[in-house]
Amino acid sequence: LQYQPASSTLSGPQFVPLPISIPEPAPQELEDARRVIGALPIEKLLLEDEDNDTILHIYAAKGMRAHALAAAERMTPLRRLDAKEHRGKTPLLVAVTARQAAIVCDLIQAGADVNAVDNKGQSALHLAATYGYTQVLQVILSLGFPLDLEMKDFEGHTPLHCAVLAHNTLLRELGCQMLTEEQQKNLQHQSKELESCIQLLVQTGASIYSRDVKSNKTVLHYTVQDGNISLLRYFLELNAFKSKDFVNNKAHGNTALHMAAALPRDKNQKEIVQLLLDHGADPSIRNLDNDQPIHMAPSGKAGDQVRHLLRKGKVASAFVSC
Known part of the structure; x- marks a missing residue:
């Protein structure tokens, strides 16, 4: 997957993310994972823990790409690809929150609902925009699946609103006098990531109105x-x-x-x-x-x-x- 965001002609800040490249899963790892997942009885495959996490939620959270894809392939015909845990998050939303761009890519291509929301009404776009996960956002926007850029969460915010509010919060934190040099550097990096998300959302069609x-x-x-x-x-x-x-x-x-x-x-x-x-x-x-x-x-x-x-x-x- 290669994605080159549109370049801006604005004279203002240029928040243009770099192109991304998501490699295919390693063939041997995927083959081994398919063998392991294929051997699981259905009741174990669909088992939920005390937080309603399925095995796919856990693989997504841990960044275990090959196992996540293998589990997704088995769970799709069972209609459990979009199962929700206790916070209402599907495996896709967990992968977004865990900043697992490759797993996000695999799950969407496997048929995960890209517009699914959690208990706060937050979609994959809302979460990626809030956390400033540029690469994850690029993946979601670039795969060509129908997206609602103006979807509002239960606070009434669009993904663009979320990114702007998160950027405001970072500015307040950067104004704190007690920051170490390392903390300041990290916050500045996060700020640039959020700026990239804002630019990317606008270039893709998110409304500033x-x-x-x-x-x-x-x-x-x-x-x-x-x-x-x-x-x-x-x-x-x-x-x-x-x-x-x-x-x-x-x-x-x-x-x-x-x-x-x-x-x-x-x-x-x-x-x-x-x-x-x-x-x-x-x-x-x-x-x-x-x-x-x-x-x-x-x-x-x-x-x-x-x-x-x-x-x-x-x-x-x-x-x-x-």
Whole structure:
């Protein structure tokens, strides 16, 4: 399996994953595994432990590729390929969580339901996006099986929402002063992996306009609420010359500009406010409390700078509408 993701023409961050190559299973290992699995009586093959794990769940979790494929081949005609353990995870979802890209590939090709969800409504796409498993995500997207990129989990999040929220969490962790050099390096690597997942999902067709069910937020609101300026810039540039409403959409009555005006200074507040204004954010829009973004700015010098930007933006916006 070779997969080359589409290259982006954006001038913003280039989150392009490297091509991947999944080798075929080793013939001798697979032959030996088929012999072992073939000798198992059906009742043992279908036996579940106290956590409702089947033998296939266990092989997937341990990365035992040949045995997992051999077990999948026997369980498919028995309709147990998508058996769920106590958390609602199928063997495919366990393989995704265990970051076993080759087993993910084998199970999908064997007929595993790629849109199956666990007890939290999370599909293989949700899990790969949340954990930032780029290679696993590439495998899922590249095999050509029908996928629902806009499927929402029980929190109302699409896979793209999950990746953005996970990236926000990493940014918060990177801001911690107590990190060792090794911890910081690991978090930066995870951050790049998540960025690759975000780019890959968008290139495959995930919508930046999808709103979560609970709060009505888009990825724009998510990036602003955590001061994630690199992703904010990326999404704004993706939207350039497309939807005029995107930048002014409301979540709980607040636009992204309302949220930006209320940010603490250490969250890139001034830069984010300016970026939103540059991309058409309207500072005259009022929220449910009848407040404009300028009313949300904190007191003090930092708030004064933001208010100055918003006043300038208000004049510019009035000029454009004339």
